[in-house]
Amino acid sequence: MKSNYKRLGQYIRQVDVRNTEGKEENLLGVSVQKRYIPSIANTVGTDFTKYKVVKKGQFTYIPDTSRRGDKIGIALLEDYDEGLVSNVYTVFEVIDKKQLIPQYLMLWFSRPEFDRFARFKSHGSVREVMDWDEMCNVELPVPTYEKQLEIVNSYKAIMERIDLKQKINDNLEEQVYALYKQLTQSHDPNTVFESIATVQSGKRPVSNEIGTYPLVGAGGIMNYINDYNFDEQIIITGRVGTHGVIQRFFSKCWASDNTLVIKSNYYEFSYHFLKSVDWDLLNRGSTQPLVTQTDIKNLPLYLPDISELTAFEATAEKIMKHQRVLLKEIESLNQLKDMIITSLSKY
Incomplete structure (x- = not known):
């Protein structure tokens, strides 16, 4: 053990408080993104008194790591005063928060x-x-309380800036979507999506060597690799597995083989059209969701006349140009956030 590292066991203890009152509120799961999420478990006939109670400031982790993509599900409860988790999860807390800040x-x-x-x-x-x-038996550096607090506050400040910029970003996108709805909502379809866009499948990367280009899956960026297969303005959505997540990319990235890639001269119109699609109706998969190129190409849509469409694209582009600046700033802040996490081993 490094001289500045401590054994975690001396700072934490298990908590096993059962839901004896039989409450059914705030039933939570834990994701590999290290967050609490609303549970999707089937609770019909469930005995809720067997569930564990987790309180604000306590941790929950899922001991089973074999089916989670080489990640462990663990989270710190901060958004609720208390919640309920499965009895197979492990709940624990820090014994002395002046020694180790949760x-x-x-x-x-x-x-x-x-x-x-x-x-x-x-x-x-x-x-x-x-x-x-x-x-x-986990070993970790435990600097002074003051140093821990400084690190936590720095991380929190970055996250608050990211959240603020993301809210501005979301507001800009809502403005454009309102314009899209105003343009299309009172009209019946008069063509199909293929008339304004092309659709193709992504590809499996040749190498997964770490790099700077986003490796994009159906649900989002999976990793950063050293190669790319697109260097233009594209829209990416899922082909198999997760679907209905519509992603924008404006520069070099690798679209993986479980995605579909859409290109269009009417980029903003296409993006907001795809955001409005009911993807559950397109699902062809029996064991997991599946959407084909043909499914997307044949989506019926209302296409305004060229003057209205051009005017919409021009207005949307002005708004979204501001959004792209914000996205770059968010990316930089995320890199700074990751640097803080990476540097913890040096304390």
């Missing part, structure tokens, strides 16, 4: 290296789990 510990858990460590320390023949003893 938010600092959560930053440590957020490091990609911790995901790899958790998988390495997981054991089992049927399913691999990182048990409580292994969690207690």
Whole structure:
């Protein structure tokens, strides 16, 4: 163990408080993005008294790491006073918050290296789990309370700036969508999407070597690699698996083989049209969602006359130019945020 590293077990303890009152509110799951999410479990006939209660400032982790894409589901509850989690989850808390700040510990858990460590320390023949003893054996740097607080506050300040810029971004997109609805909502379809756009499939990357170009999947950016297959203004959505997530890209990226790539001279109109589609109606998959190129090409739409369409694109472009500036700023802030997390091992 490094001299400045401490064993986590001396700072944390398990919490096992059951929902004896049988409450059914705030039933939560834990994602590999390290967040609490509303549970999607089927609760018909469920005995809620078996659920565990997690309170604000406490952690929950899912010991089973074998089916989560080499990541561990773990999160710190901050958005609710309390919630309910499955009895197979492990709930724990920091014993003395003056010795170890929970938010600092959560930053440590957020490091990609911790995901790899958790998988390495997981054991089992049927399913691999990182048990409580292994969690207690985690080693991490524990600087002074003041230094921990400084790190946490720096991270929080960056996240607040990202949230603010994202809200401005969302507002700009809502403005353009309102213009789109005003242009199209009172009209019946008069053509199909193929008349204004091309659709093609993405490809599996040749190499997954780490780089600077986004590797884009059906649900978002999966990684950054050293090659790209598009260097232009495109729209990406899912072909198989996740679908209905409409993503914009304006520069070099790699669209993976579970995506469809859309190009159009009427970029903003196409983007907002795709955002308005009911994707559940297009699903062809029996075991997992599937959408084909033909499905998208044949989507019926109302196409305004060329003068209205050109005017819409010009107005939308002015608004979205501001959005692209904000997206660049958000990207820079995200890189700064990641630097804080990466640098934790140096303390």
